[in-house]
Amino acid sequence: MHPIAERIGSHLPQAFVAEAESFGELTISVRREHILEVCRLLHDDPELSFDLIIDICSVDFPNEPERFEMIYHLCSIDRRQRIRIKARVPEEDCSIDSITPIWKGANFLEREVYDMMGIRFKGHPDLRRILMTEDYDEGFPLRKDFPVEGKGWRDRFEFFPQDEP
Amino acid sequence: MEQQSGEREVPIASGEDAEDDLDDEVGHDPDKKVRRTEDLLLNMGPQHPATHGVLRIILDLEGETIVKATPDLGYLHRGVEKLCENSTYTQIIPLTDRLDYVCAMTNNYAFVRAVEKLLKIAIPERAEYIRTIVAEVQRLAGHLFWLGTQALDIGAMTVFFYTFREREVLLDLFELICGARLTLSYYRIGGVDRDLSREVIERLYKFIESFPGKIHEYNTLLEKNRIWLLRTRNVAVISAEDAINFGLTGPVLRGSGVNYDVRKAEPYGAYDKVEWEVPLGKNGDTYDRYWIRVEEMRQSAKIIKQCLDRLPEGPVIADLPEVVYPPRDKIYEDMESLIHQFMIAARGFDVPAGEVYVGTEAPKGELGFYIHSQGGNKPYRLRIRPPSFIHLGAFDHMARGYMISDVVTIFGTYDVVMGECDR
Numbered sequence: 001m002h003p004i005a006e007r008i009g010s011h012l013p014q015a016f017v018a019e020a021e022s023f024g025e026l027t028i029s030v031r032r033e034h035i036l037e038v039c040r041l042l043h044d045d046p047e048l049s050f051d052l053i054i055d056i057c058s059v060d061f062p063n064e065p066e067r068f069e070m071i072y073h074l075c076s077i078d079r080r081q082r083i084r085i086k087a088r089v090p091e092e093d094c095s096i097d098s099i100t101p102i103w104k105g106a107n108f109l110e111r112e113v114y115d116m117m118g119i120r121f122k123g124h125p126d127l128r129r130i131l132m133t134e135d136y137d138e139g140f141p142l143r144k145d146f147p148v149e150g151k152g153w154r155d156r157f158e159f160f161p162q163d164e165p
Numbered sequence: 166m167e168q169q170s171g172e173r174e175v176p177i178a179s180g181e182d183a184e185d186d187l188d189d190e191v192g193h194d195p196d197k198k199v200r201r202t203e204d205l206l207l208n209m210g211p212q213h214p215a216t217h218g219v220l221r222i223i224l225d226l227e228g229e230t231i232v233k234a235t236p237d238l239g240y241l242h243r244g245v246e247k248l249c250e251n252s253t254y255t256q257i258i259p260l261t262d263r264l265d266y267v268c269a270m271t272n273n274y275a276f277v278r279a280v281e282k283l284l285k286i287a288i289p290e291r292a293e294y295i296r297t298i299v300a301e302v303q304r305l306a307g308h309l310f311w312l313g314t315q316a317l318d319i320g321a322m323t324v325f326f327y328t329f330r331e332r333e334v335l336l337d338l339f340e341l342i343c344g345a346r347l348t349l350s351y352y353r354i355g356g357v358d359r360d361l362s363r364e365v366i367e368r369l370y371k372f373i374e375s376f377p378g379k380i381h382e383y384n385t386l387l388e389k390n391r392i393w394l395l396r397t398r399n400v401a402v403i404s405a406e407d408a409i410n411f412g413l414t415g416p417v418l419r420g421s422g423v424n425y426d427v428r429k430a431e432p433y434g435a436y437d438k439v440e441w442e443v444p445l446g447k448n449g450d451t452y453d454r455y456w457i458r459v460e461e462m463r464q465s466a467k468i469i470k471q472c473l474d475r476l477p478e479g480p481v482i483a484d485l486p487e488v489v490y491p492p493r494d495k496i497y498e499d500m501e502s503l504i505h506q507f508m509i510a511a512r513g514f515d516v517p518a519g520e521v522y523v524g525t526e527a528p529k530g531e532l533g534f535y536i537h538s539q540g541g542n543k544p545y546r547l548r549i550r551p552p553s554f555i556h557l558g559a560f561d562h563m564a565r566g567y568m569i570s571d572v573v574t575i576f577g578t579y580d581v582v583m584g585e586c587d588r
Contacts, residue, residue, distance in 0.1 A: 023282055023521050052425070053412040054524065057548040059537055073522055073535070073550070077409065077425045084522065105412030108558035116246075131239035131587060141247060148244075148251050 002026050004048060004083065011045075012037055025084060032070070032087040036097045042074060042083070043102050050074040050083060056099075056109040058089075058117045062144045067091040068119055072099070089119055098124040116142035204232060207569070211240050215318045215573040218583025222560075222576075226569060234564040234572065236557045241587040249547040253513025254280050254354060257547070262348040264549065265585035267310050268528050270303035272585075273352035275525035278433060279534040280354050282521045284488065291479040292356035297434040298472045299342065299351060301465040302369070305376075306335045307528035308458045308465075312383065315455070315577035319396050324386055331379055334372055341365050355489040356482030366473060373473075376466050380459060387455075397451040401563045401575040404449060411559040415530030415552055416457045417579060421449035427526040439471040451578040458580075461528075488514045513542035522550075529553055529580050553579070553586035 001009070005019040005028055015034030020027045030038045042050040054073035061067060066088035075082050089096050098121035100106045110121045111130040118140035121127055128134055132141065138151045209222040219240035225233040245264065249257050261276045262269040274296060281288065288296075309328040316324035336346040342365055343351040343358060351358055387393045403413075405421040418425055426443045428436040444460035446453030482489050490509060491502035508514075518540045524533040530552025537546040556579045564575050 022519055023285075025522065027520075051409045052414075053410075054531070055522070055533060055535065055548065055550040057535060057546075059546045071535070071548075073533070077423065080430050082522070103412065104407070104410050104562070105555055105558055108554060109412075112554070129239075131242040133239070141244060146247075148247055 004028070004081075007045070007048065008038060008041065011041055025082065027084040027086060029086045029088075032089055032096045035070075035072075035085075035087050036099060036101070038085065039072070039074075039099045039102050042085075048076065049078055050076045050081075052077055053103040053105045053109075054082070056106060056113060058113045058119060058142075060117060060142065060144045065090070068094065068117060070096055070113070070119065094118060095120040095122055097122050098127075100124055116140060118143065202227075209572065215576065217314060217576070217581060218586075220557075220576075220581070220583055220586075222572065224569065224572065229568045229570075231564050231567055231569065231572065234561050236560050238554070238557065238583075239587055241583045243588065245588040246547055246549060249544060251543060253542045254516065254544070255509070255513060257544075258352065258354075259348065259350045261549075262350050263584060264551070264588060265307075265527065265529060265532070265553070265582045266347060267582055268303050268307040269347060269349040270299050270351060271307075271525065271527040272532065273350065274300050274434075275523065275527065275532045276534050277352045277354055278525060279521055279523040279536050280516065282523055283516050283519055283536060283538060284354070286355060286483055286485060286488065288356055288483055289480045290477050291360075292481045292483070294435045294472050294476050295357050295361055295481060296352065297436060297439075298361075298369070298469050298476075299357070300434065301468045301472075302335055302338065304465045304528045305462055305469075306332050306339075308462050309335070311458060311528075311577075311580045312455075315574075315580075316387065316393075318573045318577050319393070321386065321390075321393065324383055327379070327383060327386075331376070334368075338365060338368055338372070341368070353482060353489065355485055356480070358482075360481045366476075369469065369473060373466050373470050377463070380462060384459070394452065396571075396574060397455060397578075399448070400451045400567060400571050401578055402448060402450045403559065403563055407559075407562065408449065411562070412555045413530065413552075413559060414555075415526070415528070415580075416454055416461065417530065417556060419443065420446035420454040420457055422447055427524050427531055431524070433525070435472055435475075436468070438475070439468050441468050441471075451574055454578050515540060515542055516544075524550070527552065529582065529585065530556065532585075549585075549588055551585045551588060553581040553583070556581060557586060 001019060002021060004026060008028060009016045012034060015030045015038050017029040017031060042048050052075040054075050057071050059069045068089040070087045070089055072085040087096060096119060098110055110124055113119055114121060114127055115129040115131050129136060138153060139146055205226040207224040207226055209224060211219040211221045221237040223235045223237060224231055245260055248260060258273055261272040264272045309332045313325040313328035339349060340346050342361060343349050403421055405423050408418050408421045409423060422445055424443060424445055429443055441464045444457045446457050486505045490506050495502040496506050516538045518538055520537040522533055522535040524531045532552060533550030535548040536544050539545045564572060
C-alpha cells in the first residue's frame, strides 16, 4: 500500500474506500461525505502538503448504481507528487461538499462541473452556470443522455428575415 | 453602462446649483438635500478590442477603482469535451489545435502524450527531439504574440509590429514544416507527421542566430521605459500562497517566485537532455511576469539551438502498424499495410482501458489531459485542464483595488486565450 494511502487510511479510516496505482499514478477513492476532511488532511498535513489544485472533473456512468464520479487532481510542489482522489455521487442525492474553503481555485472548477454535469456543491459561494448561459434549462450537456447535437436550442432562436427590395 | 444599486446616502450642505441637479436626479423628495454616491456597474462586453477573444467582465467600480470584477465566460464554448467522446483519437488532434489557437503545437503535444501513456508506446529519439524543437518554436511564437498584444493594449504600439515581424518568420517556418500556419495538427500518436527538411533546419538556425538581437530590440523599447515601469510595476500583484491556492501555473506562478515548471519537475521530450534554466520572479507583479516571458523566450532559443545540434538520425514515428500509418510506398505494394491503413483511417485503433492524467507545460500554464478509456476506439471521457480558465478564476482577486485602466494590463498579464478557457 502506498504510504499516502496508508496515511489517509490511518487518519480517516471511515473515509477510505480503495486505492489503485496504474501508469505511475496514485488514485484513492473516498466516500463523498468525508471529501472535505480528506482534502483538508491532504492540504494541511506537512508530510503530504498537496497545495496545488490541478483539476476537478466528473465522469458519468449511467449504468452504475452511483452514477457520477467526482475526480480531484492535486499536486504537491515540494514533494513533486501527484494524486487523484475519486468520490462517487449517486444520482438521487446529486451533491457533494465544496472544497472552496481549502482551495480558492476550486470555485470556477466546481461551477463548471455543476454546469456540465449537474452535481451540486454544498457550501459553494456562487454556484451558477459558467460556460452555458445562466438561464439554460435544457439539462446538463456532458451527461451521457444529452445528445451531442444538442436539443435544438439554436433552432428556436428568433429569426428576422431580410425584407425583399 | 448601467447604474445599479450600492447606494450610500451622504447628507451634505449643498449649494444652489447642486440643488437643481440633485432635484432632477433624486426626484422623489425635493426637500431632502442629500448627495448619493453609487457604485457603477460597467460591462466590458464580449466585443472589445482588448479582451483577447470574447470575454465579458462585469466591473463594479467606485469612481475609477475596481471594487469587484466578475468574468463571464462561455462565449466561445464549443463543447470540445463532448465532441471528443464521439471521435477517434486521431480525429481529436485537430480539435486540440483549436483550443489555444495561438499555440497549437503544445496543445497537440499535451494530448498526444496522454494517449501514448495509455498505449504505453515508446517514441523514437529523433521524434522526441523534433517534438521538443517544434514545441519550443511554438512557445517563442506564443510569447511573441503575448508581448505584442500586451504592449499594444498598454499603448506601446511599436513593439506589436516588431514582435509580429518575428512571428511571421516563425509562421512561415511552420508552413514549411506541416503546411499550416496556425492550426497545425503536426503531432501524431507515435511521433510526428513528417520529418524536418534541410531548408527548415537552415532557416531555424538563421532565425536563432538573429533572435537575441531582436529580444534586445524589444528590451530597449520596454525594459527601462518609464511609462512601462509605471504601468506594470506593482500592478496585479499576487502572492505565492495565493497563486498556489488558486491553482495557477506557468509564468503566472513563477512570477510570484514558485519554482514549478512541468518541464523540469516531470521531464519529457528532450528537455532533460539539454541545458536551460527556469526564470523566476520576485514580486508577483506584471513587470515580473513580463520579464519572465522574455527570459523564457531566450531559454527557448537556447533549447532549440542545442536540440538542433544534437538531432539524431532515425524514424520520426514509431513502428506500430496497429496505431501508426505504414509508409506510403508500402501501402501501394503490400496487402497487410493496405489493410492496416484502412482500419486505422476508418475505425481508429483500440486503446486499453484505464485512466491517465498528463500535464504539459504550455506557454500559458499547465495544460493537462485526463483520459478515461474503457477500451474501444473513442475515449469514454476526455477532460481538458485549461490554464486560462483557472487563471480567470483568480481575476477577481487580482483586480481588486486597481484602476479601470489597469483592467487591460491585468487581463493581458494572465495571457488568456478564450479558445482554451471556454473550449
